Amino acid sequence: MMMDVHYATFPYLTSLLLCCGVGLLAILLTPAGRTGVIKWISAVFSGLTLVIAIYLYVAYDQSAGGFQFAERVAWIPELGISYFNAADGFGLPMLLLTGIVFFTAVLTMWELEYRVKEFFALIFLLVSGVFGLFMSMDLFFIFVWFDVSLFPMYLLIAIWGSTRKEYGAMKLTLYLLAGSALILPAIIYLVVSASLQTFDLPTLMQADLLTPHQQRLAFLMLYIGFGILAGVFPFHTWSPVGHVAAPTAVSMIHAGVLMKIGAFGVLRVGIFLCPQGWHYWAQLMAVLATCGIIYGALVGLRQTDLKYVIGYSSVSHMGIVGLGLSTLTLDGVNGAVFQMFAHGIMTALFFSSVGHIYDKTHTKAIADLGGLSRTMPRAATFFIIAALTGIGVPCLASFWGELVVFLSCVRVYPVRGALAIGGLVISALFMLRVVQKTCYGPPMERFADLPDVSLAMTAPRMILVSVIVLFGLVPGWLFDMINTATVELFK
Amino acid sequence: MAWANFIPELSMLTAVAVFLAMACLPPHSRRNYWAALVLSGLSVVLSVTHLSSQGVLFNNAYQVDLYSQLFKALLSIGFFLVVFLCRELKGVALHRHSECYLLLSISTLAMMVLVSSVHLLAIYVALELSGYSLYVLVFLRREERWGLNAGFKYFMVGICASAIMLFGLALIYGATGELVLKDLAQLPSPMMTHAMVVAGVLMTLGGFFFKLAVFPFHFWAPDAYEGAPNQVAAFISTASKVAAVAVLVRVVAAFQGMEAILPKGLIIVAIVSMTVGNLAAIGQKDFKRLMAFSSIAHAGYLLLGILCMSFQGYAGSMFYVAAVLVMKLTCFMVMIKVAQDGRNLQIKELAGLHQRSPLLALALMMALFGLAGIPPTIGFAGKLLIFKAAIDKGYLLLVVIAMINVVISLYYYLQVLKAAYLDSAPEDQPVLTLSFPDRMLAILLVGVIVAVGFYPAPLLELVYAAARGLP
Numbered sequence: 001m002m003m004d005v006h007y008a009t010f011p012y013l014t015s016l017l018l019c020c021g022v023g024l025l026a027i028l029l030t031p032a033g034r035t036g037v038i039k040w041i042s043a044v045f046s047g048l049t050l051v052i053a054i055y056l057y058v059a060y061d062q063s064a065g066g067f068q069f070a071e072r073v074a075w076i077p078e079l080g081i082s083y084f085n086a087a088d089g090f091g092l093p094m095l096l097l098t099g100i101v102f103f104t105a106v107l108t109m110w111e112l113e114y115r116v117k118e119f120f121a122l123i124f125l126l127v128s129g130v131f132g133l134f135m136s137m138d139l140f141f142i143f144v145w146f147d148v149s150l151f152p153m154y155l156l157i158a159i160w161g162s163t164r165k166e167y168g169a170m171k172l173t174l175y176l177l178a179g180s181a182l183i184l185p186a187i188i189y190l191v192v193s194a195s196l197q198t199f200d201l202p203t204l205m206q207a208d209l210l211t212p213h214q215q216r217l218a219f220l221m222l223y224i225g226f227g228i229l230a231g232v233f234p235f236h237t238w239s240p241v242g243h244v245a246a247p248t249a250v251s252m253i254h255a256g257v258l259m260k261i262g263a264f265g266v267l268r269v270g271i272f273l274c275p276q277g278w279h280y281w282a283q284l285m286a287v288l289a290t291c292g293i294i295y296g297a298l299v300g301l302r303q304t305d306l307k308y309v310i311g312y313s314s315v316s317h318m319g320i321v322g323l324g325l326s327t328l329t330l331d332g333v334n335g336a337v338f339q340m341f342a343h344g345i346m347t348a349l350f351f352s353s354v355g356h357i358y359d360k361t362h363t364k365a366i367a368d369l370g371g372l373s374r375t376m377p378r379a380a381t382f383f384i385i386a387a388l389t390g391i392g393v394p395c396l397a398s399f400w401g402e403l404v405v406f407l408s409c410v411r412v413y414p415v416r417g418a419l420a421i422g423g424l425v426i427s428a429l430f431m432l433r434v435v436q437k438t439c440y441g442p443p444m445e446r447f448a449d450l451p452d453v454s455l456a457m458t459a460p461r462m463i464l465v466s467v468i469v470l471f472g473l474v475p476g477w478l479f480d481m482i483n484t485a486t487v488e489l490f491k
Numbered sequence: 492m493a494w495a496n497f498i499p500e501l502s503m504l505t506a507v508a509v510f511l512a513m514a515c516l517p518p519h520s521r522r523n524y525w526a527a528l529v530l531s532g533l534s535v536v537l538s539v540t541h542l543s544s545q546g547v548l549f550n551n552a553y554q555v556d557l558y559s560q561l562f563k564a565l566l567s568i569g570f571f572l573v574v575f576l577c578r579e580l581k582g583v584a585l586h587r588h589s590e591c592y593l594l595l596s597i598s599t600l601a602m603m604v605l606v607s608s609v610h611l612l613a614i615y616v617a618l619e620l621s622g623y624s625l626y627v628l629v630f631l632r633r634e635e636r637w638g639l640n641a642g643f644k645y646f647m648v649g650i651c652a653s654a655i656m657l658f659g660l661a662l663i664y665g666a667t668g669e670l671v672l673k674d675l676a677q678l679p680s681p682m683m684t685h686a687m688v689v690a691g692v693l694m695t696l697g698g699f700f701f702k703l704a705v706f707p708f709h710f711w712a713p714d715a716y717e718g719a720p721n722q723v724a725a726f727i728s729t730a731s732k733v734a735a736v737a738v739l740v741r742v743v744a745a746f747q748g749m750e751a752i753l754p755k756g757l758i759i760v761a762i763v764s765m766t767v768g769n770l771a772a773i774g775q776k777d778f779k780r781l782m783a784f785s786s787i788a789h790a791g792y793l794l795l796g797i798l799c800m801s802f803q804g805y806a807g808s809m810f811y812v813a814a815v816l817v818m819k820l821t822c823f824m825v826m827i828k829v830a831q832d833g834r835n836l837q838i839k840e841l842a843g844l845h846q847r848s849p850l851l852a853l854a855l856m857m858a859l860f861g862l863a864g865i866p867p868t869i870g871f872a873g874k875l876l877i878f879k880a881a882i883d884k885g886y887l888l889l890v891v892i893a894m895i896n897v898v899i900s901l902y903y904y905l906q907v908l909k910a911a912y913l914d915s916a917p918e919d920q921p922v923l924t925l926s927f928p929d930r931m932l933a934i935l936l937v938g939v940i941v942a943v944g945f946y947p948a949p950l951l952e953l954v955y956a957a958a959r960g961l962p
Contacts (some may be wrong), residue, residue, distance in 0.1 A: 076948045078955055079879070118845075140875075144866040151865050154905060158913050166913070170905060177865075177901050181894035184875075188882045188890070 004066035005086060005202055011071045012056055013085040013135045016095070019048045020128035027121045035116040039106075042120045046099075046106045049131070053099030057092050057481070065089070065484040067137065067202065076140075080191075080198035084137040089485030090337055093478060094134040094264055097344045100467060101256040102127045104460035105249040108352045111359075111457075112160075119160060122152040123249065130257050134264065139187045139199040142269060146183065149258060150176050150229075153242075153250070160247040162358070163305075168245025175228055175238035182225035183265070186218045190273055193218075204273055212276045219277025222270040223285065230262025231318045233292035240311030244364075248355025251307070255314050256348035260340045263321045267337070271325070271489070278328070285326035286409075290416045292319030294423035301430040306357070306364040309434050310350050313390055316427050317343045317398075323420055324405035330483075330490050332408040337482045339401030342471065346389040346398055349464040353382040356457070357438075360450040366434060371443025378453040380439040382461045387435045389468050391428040397468045400475040496546040496555040499538040499563045500607075503570075503600040506530040510593035518586045524578060527592045531571040538564040551671055552610035558957040562606040562737040565813055569730035570599040572820050573722055575932060581833030582720030583631045591631055595726060598624035602734035606741075611660050611670040611695070614738055618656075618698060621734065622649050625727060629719040633833065641718020648711040652701030659694025662687050672745040683748035692746055693756060699742070702735035704783070705790045706764040713771075716783035721833060724779055725823035728786050729816045736793055736812040740805045743797050744961040750800050757798035762892055765791030769899045778826055778836045781903065782819065785862060788900060789815055795886075795893055796877035804880035806958035810950065811873030814861065814943075818870055821858035821936045825851050828923065838907055843916020848923040852911050854933045857940045859904040864897050868944035876951070 023045030030038050060068055067086035075083045087095065105123070112119060129149030136142045150173070157169035191199055194209040210218070228235040239259070243251050271278045296316030303309045317339070324336025356379045357372065358364050373380040389396040392403075402424065410417035453461070471478050494501070509530060513523060542564060546555045573595065583591050601621035608614045626646045632638030660670070666687040669675050682688060701708040716724045746753060768788030775781040793815075796808030828851055829844065830836040845852040861870035874897070878890045925933065943950055 075946070076951060078948070078951055079876075144871075147866045147871075151860060154908070155912055158909065166909065170902070173905060174898060174902060178895075178898045181891070181898050184878065185882065185887060185890045185894060188875075188879050189887055192879070192882045 004064070005070045006064065006066060006068045008069040008071055012052060012069050013087060014071060016049055016052050016131050016135070017128055019045050019052065020124050020131060024121055024124040024128070027117060027124060030117065032117040035113070038117050038120055039110060042106045042124070043103075045124070046103045046127075049127075050099035050103045053095045056087055057096045060087065060092055060481070062089075062480060062484050065488060070137070075138075079140075080196070080200070081140040082138055082200060083141065084200060085135040086137045087135055089481050089483065090264070090267060091134050092481060093337060093341045094260060095131065097260065097341050098127065098130050098134060098257050100463065101253055101344060101348045104348060104352065104463050105252040107460035108252065108355065108457070109247075109249040115159060119156070122156050123253070126152040126156070126253065130253075130261060133261055137201045139191060139201060139204070139269065142265070143180070143184055143187055146261065146265065147180055149261060150180070153254065153258075156250045157242060157246045160250070161245040162247070163244050163364070164241070165245040168241045172238045172242035175235070179225040179228035179262075182221045186221035186225060187269070189214070189221075190218050201268075201272065210274065212280070215274035215277035216280045217277075219270050219274040219281055222274070223266055223281060226262045226265030226270065227322075228262065229259060230266065230322065231259055231292070231315045232262075232322055233288050233295055233315065233319065236292065236296075236315045239315055240308050243311040243314065243351075244305060244307040248351055248359075251351040251355070252348040255310070255351060256344040259314065259318055260344055263318065263325070263336070263340055266325065267333075282326045282328050285322055286413050286416050289319045289322030289326055290420045290423070292316065292322065293420045294426070297423045297426035297430065301426060301433075304366055306354050306366055306369070306434070306438065307351075309366070309430065310347065310354065313427055313431065314343070314347055316423065317390065319420070319423075320402055320405050323409050323416075327405075327408045327412045329408045329412060330486050331404055332412070333486050333489065334479060334482050335401050335404030335408060337486075338475070338478055339398065339405060341478060342389070342397035342401045342468070345464055345467050346386055349382060349461060349468070350386040350390070352461055352464070353379050353386060356453050357383070361447050366437050369438040369444065369447075370441040371439070372447075373439040374443045375447050375450060376452045378458055382453070382465065384435055384439060385465055385468070387431045391431050392424065394472075395469070396472040397475070399472060400479070493546065493548060495541075496544045496548065498541050498544075499534060499560070499567065500600060500603050502530075502534040502537045503567070503596060503603055506534065506596040507593065507600055510589055510596055514589040514593055516589075518588060520580070520585055520588055523588045523592060524580075527574045527577065530596075531567065531574045534567040535564070535571045538567040551673065552613045553607050554609045555607055556957075556960050558741070558960055559607040559737075561809070561953060561957045562733060563603045565733050565816060566599055566602050566606070566730050569726070569733060569816050569820070570595065572932075573726045573730070575928075576725060576824055576827050577722050579827070579831055579833070580720070580722060581831065582633055582722065583833075584633050587631050591628065591720075591723075594624040594628050594631075598628070598726070599730060602730060605734050606737040608738070609672045609741065611663065611672070614742070615656065615660060615698070618702070618738070619653060621731070622653070622702075625723075625731065628723045628726070629715055631723065632718060632720050637718040641715045645711045645715040648708060649701060652698050652708050655694050656698025659691045659697065662691030663695065666691060672741065676745040676747065678748060680748050683746065684752060689749065689752055692742075692749065692753070695742065696739065699735050699739040700760070702731055703739065703790045703793065704787050705760055705794060706767055706787070709764065709767070709787045709790070712787055713780045713783040716779040717777055717835060721779070721823065721827050721830065724782070725820060725827070728782060728823070729819050732786070732790070733812050733816055736797075736808055740797055740808060741961065743800065744805060747800060754798045754800060757794055758886075758889060761791045761794035761798060762889070763791075764788065764794065765893060765896045769896050769903075772900070772903050775903070776837055776839070778838050778841070778907070781838065781907070782822060785900065786819070788896065789862070791896070792874065792877060792893060795881055795889065799880045799884045799886070801880055801884060802955070802958040802961065803883060804877065805961060806951075806954040807873065807876035807880045809954040809958060810876050810947070811870075813950065813954075814869040814873040817936060817939050818858045818861040818868075821854050821933075821940065822862070824933065824936065825855045825858070828925065828929065838910050839914070841907065841910040842914035843920060844911040846916055846922075847920060848925065850925065850930060850933050851923065854937050855911055856908055857937050859908055861940050861944070863901045863904045866944060867941060869940050869947070870944070872944050872947040872951075
């Protein structure tokens with residue numbers, strides 16, 4: 001497999017990173033007391049990244065395919081490491097997703113008052129890691145960005161979080177770092193086994209550099225290592241705990257984007273470099289993914305905490321991504337990447353509406369809430385839209401991802417596919433149950449005077465809703481893009 | 492010009508002479524400090540400008556090459572930074588300040604001689620000279636119950652290690668009749684695998700293991716760190732480690748012919764060191780004891796590079812020890828600034844550091860992430876080099892074990908970070924104001940940790956060039 005690399009005339013991808021870097025510097029140089037300035041700086045620079053991401057998405061030449069907007073500088077020549085960025089049909093949807101979630105998450109935190117400067121600085125650091133990972137074509141940098149996007153999480157959750165925040169933060173950090181304990185040896189092993197003295201991904205993708213045995217070993221390590229971050233069953237237990245503990249914007253970025261990093265890592269490093277390992281372990285992947293879908297749905301059914309429900313639904317939905325990747329078919333991979341995008345937007349909306357509810361009512365217990373559709377109509381509306389997206393209602397983005405994955409899955413693994421669809425039905429059940437208990441029924445009197453989402457604060461949520469509807473109505477815009485990369489992968 | 496090759500040592504010798512003279516004058520804290528700062532700064536400049544010296548002195552016993560000069564530069568930088576932190580040397584009685592500087596400079600001089608020595612006896616003498624100064628330095632602690640206990644333990648383990656090493660040297664000499672490393676490197680291969688030589692080499696390495704605090708010679712470390720004055724503990728955990736790695740790499744590289752045997756022993760020692768160090772560090776409440784156990788763990792990572800017995804591995808360990816120097820000194824700087832009266836700092840006393848001094852909290856965070864090996868820090872670049880060298884040699888499993896250790900270590904580093912960033916300070920704690928030079932130093936150290944971590948190429952080329960020059 002050999003993909004074309006088209007070099008850029010202007011470093012668009014680096015400027016995306018620079019937006020984060022300059023924004024971070026600007027925040028650090030602003031006095032901590034000027035919270036308004038800090039928030040505006042964050043909004044402007046995160047908005048800029050979104051604009052660049054949209055531009056790249058539109059400007060990508062789908063007929064040419066391959067890696068575009070590439071830029072490359074030798075970094076550590078002694079080891080064959082270069083600063084090498086490029087965008088393809090897998091990377092661009094993820095960059096777009098990151099831009100959207102980043103911008104809306106910054107806007108959602110507009111009312112934050114506690115340690116504002118540090119919060120936005122850490123968010124910028126985290127997101128620069130995420131952007132870097134989605135565009136990097138060098139294994140060294142992929143690993144560096146991976147960790148850059150993880151380590152601010154500890155402080156973000158432990159300082160600004162809620163429910164058992166220190167425990168959640170520590171558990172999350174140790175789990176994810178345990179993942180990187182497998183990824184780093186696997187990456188070095190791949191580089192050493194290929195014996196080309198390069199960390200360059202497109203070069204390493206050439207066929208027959210690696211023996212089947214090497215590919216199997218490396219793929220397994222990468223799958224588990226990145227899979228922990230993607231919430232693959234049974235390594236998912238950090239995820240609900242971490243989501244519940246995290247503050248709103250961090251939950252949005254974390255469930256919306258960071259978990260995608262895990263799946264993306266499996267795809268970009270595991271599947272690209274070790275296709276034979278992928279084929280070898282596909283059965284295992286399918287089994288674990290099915291378990292994740294059903295287990296997440298069943299556990300979600302019994303939760304009493306609103307954020308736990310979403311946390312477990314994420315495990316379930318990320319199982320669909322894993323299932324798509326395990327089918328070894330073109331449609332399956334397309335559906336999986338589509339689902340990554342759709343799920344990212346959906347959970348961001350979910351967490352941002354729950355965030356508002358929690359900020360005002362100071363409770364996440366489902367039993368304590370009720371009749372929110374009357375006391376907080378806007379917050380409730382966003383919550384319901386997110387829940388419907390999660391269920392997979394047609395015309396909303398997730399529908400297409402789930403549909404394509406399940407169609408290809410039933411063809412390849414009929415039994416597991418049927419079971420997974422059963423899991424999806426359960427998850428629809430618990431979503432509706434939560435919606436019914438929180439949004440309808442008699443309104444709680446003590447919440448009657450609480451303010452709804454203000455008009456200005458509906459803006460970030462409206463952006464998310466419109467993206468969900470847009471790609472629900474015109475899924476082709478996303479599928480065509482993803483397909484350019486998938487076709488090359490299966491060539 | 493033979494003398495020109497000797498300039499870093501001569502500058503340090505000048506410092507020794509000046510401090511000796513000053514020890515005879517009535518005590519004056521400020522004057523001692525500035526003299527020490529100027530002299531150590533001068534030696535940094537001289538060692539860095541003489542990186543490219545080449546030569547062999549004293550009947551093949553003393554080699555000046557890029558390898559030795561690089562380490563001399565590192566040693567003088569370590570010495571300079573420790574002296575810089577001696578501004579409030581509250582852990583040592585005032586009338587002993589000049590002695591403290593004297594012993595620090597003697598120890599540094601001895602280490603400089605050590606990294607250039609290529610004759611086993613010269614190595615032994617230099618090692619002892621640096622060791623004895625350190626024993627006395629630990630005793631200098633103002634509170635005698637700390638100093639005596641720590642110094643005694645350090646001394647006892649030290650002389651045991653020396654005795655074992657001396658016995659090893661005797662075995663090597665008895666079996667081969669050679670003591671110059673270059674001649675030993677050319678021994679015929681049956682000789683290399685001879686039981687007596689192998690035993691001799693392993694015992695000789697024991698002496699270096701003591702310096703590096705590698706299992707089973709690590710028992711002194713927690714107590715010596717805890718009992719020593721903070722600045723001395725900083726010196727022991729940085730400069731002393733640099734010298735130990737330098738001599739260890741030189742000796743192991745000379746016995747390249749033992750490639751089939753030596754790594755087997757070192758693998759066990761490395762794994763046990765990192766695991767013991769990391770597990771023991773988890774429960775620690777005293778910051779210096781935590782640093783001591785993390786030093787033991789880091790010694791294990793350093794050995795991982797050395798046991799590859801390839802120049803990539805040696806270069807990796809050299810890079811990593813330079814990284815450890817910077818990161819550990821940053822931790823000690825934070826400790827010394829927070830515990831300004833020279834007491835032992837408990838981890839919980841770091842509470843609220845982010846309010847009392849955001850800069851120190853940031854420095855501590857970067858240093859801890861560096862020690863945990865998280866990119867983009869200098870510590871990650873070092874670990875990457877070591878791990879790559881190890882996987883090159885097929886030690887995949889060993890690297891996975893080391894990475895699991897990294898995750899364990901992250902737990903206790905995060906505990907420290909939690910104290911500094913999450914816990915709020917007790918009401919009566921004043922804001923920590925740093926002087927301008929201190930602030931500059933903190934920014935410089937953080938800058939080095941991040942910048943070299945992100946762009947390690949220049950330092951990497953330097954250590955590669957140095958490691959390629961080894962026999």
